[in-house]
Amino acid sequence: ESKLIPYRGGYTEFKRGHAIRVREREKEVKKQLEDKKAGKKQRHPEDLVEKIRDYVVKFRFYPPQVSGDDAGGISVHDVAFSYTGKKPWLLHGLNFHVGAETRVAVVGPNGAGKSTLLALIAKLAEPCEGEVHHSRRVSLGRYSQHFDEIAPYVQMSAVQFLTSQELRRFGAGTESPELAHKCLGQFGLPSHAHTRPMKELSGGQKARVCFASITCRKPEILILDEP
Ligand SMILES: Nc1ncnc2c1ncn2[C@@H]1O[C@H](COP(=O)(O)OP(=O)(O)OP(=O)(O)O)[C@@H](O)[C@H]1O
Ligand SMILES: [Mg+2]
Known part of the structure; x- marks a missing residue:
């Protein structure tokens, strides 16, 4: 009003x-x-x-594209990690498997290592010990706490970003501008904001672009860091 x-x-x-x-x-x-x-x-x-x-605010994510292969997903074996590469570890003794039908919430205080854990799972950080294994076909969509994915491309509009080579190289986005508009619309970005440079969008609007970019291609696993 x-x-x-x-x-x-x-x-x-x-x-x-x-x-x-x-x-x-x-x-x-x-x-x-x-x-x-x-x-x-x-x-x-x-x-x-x-x-x-x-x-x-309602977001509808596609249901996971389950292949029926139980081994699909992400496995973490005996992982230890610190940013210095040596003890004391920030995270250690990590052993778990995340399948496409699993939903996991990681909860903890600021600085506990949640974003670090998600970076390890997404293979954006290398464990100091142990290994992270992605099943062969698994495709990831990642939403980062600080809009890291968007930062280098803020001169672009949301539609340019969603259809850009850079994004598609990472298995996100789409080649079709029509699909990009549709996807942005589904995540509630008003149409006048589709073609404006992303640096002129509000934080919440940028978040909607991120959601559209990671879900366009229907990834099997979504990693959402403080969406
Ligand atoms: N690039 C980095 N280099 C060195 N230390 C880092 C780096 N990123 C994070 N840290 C440190 O690692 C610890 C865990 O950080 P992380 O970002 O994983 O925490 P978090 O649980 O995601 O916190 P928040 O709730 O604030 O998002 C913190 O002590 C932080 O200072
Ligand atoms: Mg964090």
Whole structure:
């Protein structure tokens, strides 16, 4: 509504106050409808009220492209890692397998090593000990906390980026501008932002471009670092 509504108190007070506002508005909208049906004099179009719609963000990721091959996915064997290449390890004793149908959340405080772990899984960092194994056909889509993937290409528009050679070399993006527009639309990027240089987009809009870029090609495994 392009209006700033102030609420008093903490979050609980806000929730209560907001719920009351929504209910009152619903009553008003209902009355407006009843008046219209009863043939009463209508309000001036500028004074008509609409239902309050909550801002909801929904992303639909494609279901994983499971090949039926149980061995598909990523395996981590006895991995140890530190940025200095020696002890003390930041991460050690890592042994696990992630298959296409698995969903894993990695939780921990700042600096615990979550992004580092994801970089190891994506083979963007080399373990000091042990190994990370990707099954032959596995394709990855990675969303990084700091938009690393976009940073070198911010002069490009989202459509140029999604169809760029650079992106397609990494198995992301698409060759078709039509598909790029469709994909960006699916992730809620307004069409006027599709052809603007990405450096002019907001943080949230850049995040939508990242999601579109990694899902265009339907990867088998998505790695999402603080999406
Ligand atoms: N490129 C780097 N070189 C050296 N040390 C690094 C580098 N990146 C991260 N670190 C260090 O490794 C540790 C783990 O960092 P990491 O980014 O993996 O943490 P995180 O769990 O993702 O934290 P956050 O919740 O803040 O994202 C931190 O102590 C950090 O200072
Ligand atoms: Mg991190």
